[in-house]
Amino acid sequence: MGRRIGIMGGTFDPIHYGHLVTAEAARVEYGLEKVVFVPAGNPPHKTERRIADAGHRYHMVKLACKTNPYFRVSRVEIEREGYSYTLDTVAHFRAKYGKETELFFITGADAIREILDWHRVGDLMRICYFIAATRPGYHFDEAQNLPPEFAARVSSLNVTALAISSSQIRGMVENQKSIKYLLPEVVEEYIRKHALYVGGNDETA
Helix, strand or coil: CCCEEEEEEECCCCCCHHHHHHHHHHHHHHCCCEEEEEECCCCHHHCCCCCCCHHHHHHHHHHHHCCCCCEEECCHHHHCCCCCCHHHHHHHHHHHHCCCCEEEEEEEHHHHHCHHHCCCHHHHHHHCEEEEEECCCCCCCHHHHCCHHHHCCEEEEECHHHHCCHHHHHHHHHCCCCCECCECHHHHHHHHHCCCCCCCCCCCC
16 A cells, blocks of 8 residues: 555634644545645635634644654645645645545545535545544434545445534633533633634734
């Protein structure tokens, strides 16, 4: 078997244990050499709300991944001008690691359900595989939701910690509730230090 690299894309606003457990589970289940976390720079699907500064989100991901030797963090989307499209990101890693390396893009099953609306999805499906992370009790049937040529490129992965969500954490911070044990302590401290998600405050990194 050749090299296998995982790509974990997302806004990570903020990163939490659901993201980390998903990445580690995918790494083990699919024999990935490493998982590269790619914080979104300017995601086209997040225009309905203000997101934390890219610098803050990148630093939180770096802190969260520091203790796992198989995790890496990339600034490729943050440094790219314009919208952050998955195709451009995967093409970047395809060029970096070569055609012989299998790329696995890790995301939630909810996102996969909408994949037919993604930018140039046909081109994207030709250069990578997808791992659709699901919550316990949530059944994801690739065959029922995707054309056969796409379904063959998607596998599902059941992850217990996916009950946690970034939107839930932001709301808890804004309402002055404890977020302890939902994300790494270093990320919790970073959020507190920079007063993120408090009253809509978004300090520039």
